[in-house]
């Protein structure tokens with residue numbers, strides 16, 4: 270599936286800035302932009318991330334299966350005679366379009382090779398003559414796109430190939446498997462794009478026996494070192510949470526062997542899931558359906574995939590977890606063999622930087638860390654654990670814009 274833009278579009282191009290795949294055209298600077306006509310989405314490159322729909326002020330961008338047939342056809346027809354445009358064609362990048370720094374190459378450290386770090390790196394390459402050192406604790410680029418996005422959404426994971434091209438640029442020094450704290454060097458600026466991977470806690474009795482979304486999602490995506498779930502006892506599991514991640518968990522838990530075979534998951538993961546006793550899932554939301562954080566298309570996908578094996582319960586507040594199941598504040602207990610929590614993620618403090626524990630972010634002004642000149646943040650550690658891949662593109666652009674227009678002094682990763 271892809272997204273499509275309808276005739277309601279007023280061409281303000283907000284969506285172009287957040288599209289991680291450069292799928293929306295004509296973009297500013299291209300022939301036809303600004304003529305008043307609609308913009309169009311290339312169905313061959315769209316990864317279905319929904320960022321355009323989130324930002325569109327007039328709801329003109331929508332999933333293709335919820336768009337009128339003629340809108341889908343109009344979008345496809347616009348690109349019919351053209352080759353798909355690469356999201357990040359490094360070979361065709363020209364000279365930097367502006368160089369506020371002058372005086373030769375400068376050294377910038379980007380910590381984290383998730384979407385925010387990759388977009389920050391791309392922006393630095395485009396806008397400055399800086400040499401970029403990019404580090405990630407993990408051995409591969411992608412962050413949560415590789416180890417978070419569900420394995421039955423392979424088109425979304427396509428963007429990893431685009432990120433892999435950025436690290437091959439000759440002004441990028443890519444150091445996989447490196448923690449920022451290990452670097453002795455000094456830099457003109459550090460962009461911290463470390464994400465917000467830690468699962469939020471429910472704060473109920475018995476919670477330590479629950480599997481958090483962080484662990485479970487990392488495990489089914491094959492992240493090295495992710496803990497293997499001990500026993501997927503059935504027949505019922507409860508997933509607490511009402512966002513798209515909770516829906517991902519339910520879909521994966523209820524996938525049969527045939528469906529699992531169509532996914533890019535490690536063989537050991539497939540074996541555990543195929544042998545799982547979980548046959549039904551209760552999805553528990555604290556608020557009502559109208560306030561649920563999942564998108565309608567994610568809910569439709571879940572219902573189409575697992576049918577009546579999922580029960581949606583709203584206005585339910587858990588109080589304790591025991592071997593009998595999950596007890597709610599109305600005194601009832603849902604008998605279940607497993608509890609999963611998917612109630613959001615939060616950032617963790619970074620050595621040497623201020624931290625806002627309530628919001629789980631590093632306090633910043635347009636990406637510049639408050640009170641720490643030379644330090645910048647991008648992505649979930651900057652704006653909180655909300656929003657899809659595309660949001661991090663506009664966010665990283667803002668951070669790099671702030672960086673190039675700020676005064677600098679030499680800084681080290683933890684200074």
Ligand SMILES: Cc1cc2nc3c(=O)[nH]c(=O)nc-3n(C[C@H](O)[C@H](O)[C@H](O)COP(=O)(O)OP(=O)(O)OC[C@H]3O[C@@H](n4cnc5c(N)ncnc54)[C@H](O)[C@@H]3O)c2cc1C
Nearest residue numbers: 381383384385405406412413417449463464648649657658
């Ligand atoms: C389970 C899940 C599913 C999702 N599915 C979708 C989806 O289908 N579509 C969509 O659009 N969005 C999805 N999202 C949202 C999307 O993944 C995020 O918007 C995005 O990954 C946030 O980017 P980030 O770069 O801020 O953080 P991350 O992706 O978390 O990247 C941070 C990187 O920093 C590295 N790092 C952390 N600390 C250090 C350190 N000290 N030194 C070195 N490296 C470090 C980490 O290893 C990681 O690679 C999903 C999110 C989750 C949690």
Ligand code: SF4
Nearest residue numbers: 278279281282284325
């Ligand atoms: S954000 Fe909406 S109105 Fe604006 S250009 Fe994109 S589709 Fe059109």
Ligand code: SF4
Nearest residue numbers: 288315316318319321
């Ligand atoms: S923002 Fe996402 S959904 Fe929209 S066109 Fe780009 S890739 Fe497709």
